[in-house]
Amino acid sequence: MAEPRIGVIGIPGKWSTEVLADAIEQRTGHRLVIDMGQVSCRLRDNRLLFDGHDLCALDGLVVKKISAEYSPNTLDRLELLRVAEQAGVRVFSGAANMLRLIDRLSCTVTLRNAGIPMPDTVVTEDIDAAMAAVYDFRSAVFKPLFSTKARGMCVLDAAQPEASLRTAIETFRQHNPMMYIQRKVELPGHDLGMVFLAGSYLGTYARVPQGDAWNTTIHSGGRYQAYTPSEALIDLAHRAQAPFGMDFTTVDVAETASGPIVFEVSAFGGFRGALEGAGIDAAGAYADHVLSQLKP
Numbered sequence: 001m002a003e004p005r006i007g008v009i010g011i012p013g014k015w016s017t018e019v020l021a022d023a024i025e026q027r028t029g030h031r032l033v034i035d036m037g038q039v040s041c042r043l044r045d046n047r048l049l050f051d052g053h054d055l056c057a058l059d060g061l062v063v064k065k066i067s068a069e070y071s072p073n074t075l076d077r078l079e080l081l082r083v084a085e086q087a088g089v090r091v092f093s094g095a096a097n098m099l100r101l102i103d104r105l106s107c108t109v110t111l112r113n114a115g116i117p118m119p120d121t122v123v124t125e126d127i128d129a130a131m132a133a134v135y136d137f138r139s140a141v142f143k144p145l146f147s148t149k150a151r152g153m154c155v156l157d158a159a160q161p162e163a164s165l166r167t168a169i170e171t172f173r174q175h176n177p178m179m180y181i182q183r184k185v186e187l188p189g190h191d192l193g194m195v196f197l198a199g200s201y202l203g204t205y206a207r208v209p210q211g212d213a214w215n216t217t218i219h220s221g222g223r224y225q226a227y228t229p230s231e232a233l234i235d236l237a238h239r240a241q242a243p244f245g246m247d248f249t250t251v252d253v254a255e256t257a258s259g260p261i262v263f264e265v266s267a268f269g270g271f272r273g274a275l276e277g278a279g280i281d282a283a284g285a286y287a288d289h290v291l292s293q294l295k296p
Contacts, residue, residue, distance in 0.1 A: 185261065
């Protein structure tokens with residue numbers, strides 16, 4: 001029986017995309033890395049075309065990265081994958097599942113509706129309400145609804161002059177009409193990435209900030225290290241990822257003085273953190289899972 005034909009959607013040349021393509025090629029003998037920016041959808045005959053390939057003729061599509069940076073256009077790319085699903089192609093983790101995680105607000109509402117503890121958050125389009133949130137939180141992180149690795153985020157402080165604070169909020173709002181504002185959380189020197197495959201816990205890595213960076217992302221100079229969480233933390237992360245039904249994901253968790261909180265659940269998960277921080281071959285484990293779902 002022929003091995004399944006599986007395409008990897010990601011950023012050609014990027015480590016996480018290529019290591020997943022390597023893992024799938026090792027197991028199937030087939031390699032196809034797909035840049036969604038070069039995909040065309042032909043609805044006349046329901047075909048999804050990339051570089052001479054009809055993606056609707058594949059057995060599976062694994063999404064490692066849908067775009068280099070998140071934006072509303074990212075949602076459009078995921079919508080195109082629904083055409084492949086309608087044709088019978090299994091998409092990992094499912095287009096609708098990923099759609100709910102790309103938009104930070106959608107992820108937050110789902111987590112809060114599930115009773116998951118999160119940082120105090122205000123979401124508003126109103127400048128005065130945003131000002132009030134900063135004064136309430138004392139220090140607040142303004143986050144775009146579509147972003148990764150803390151890009152586009154800024155920290156505003158109640159101690160700054162009122163006029164400059166209002167100007168900063170107005171500037172943020174120009175690019176982010178719906179403002180997502182969170183209380184800035186004091187971290188214990190790290191936060192955690194907790195890795196799940198098809199709902200099963202694989203392991204945890206810590207992200208440690210470098211210098212005076214306010215966030216722990218590798219984009220801002222952070223580094224990965226090993227971490228062993230408590231059973232209570234594992235249970236919290238398990239409950240956080242459960243509503244999304246992801247094939248592979250990472251839950252971002254922080255331990256605070258008032259208890260653990262969840263920042264978000266990732267649409268795609270972190271391979272490098274899993275490998276360097278927790279010693280987990282996430283790409284290999286994910287490839288094995290995909291094959292187990294596609295083979296009879």
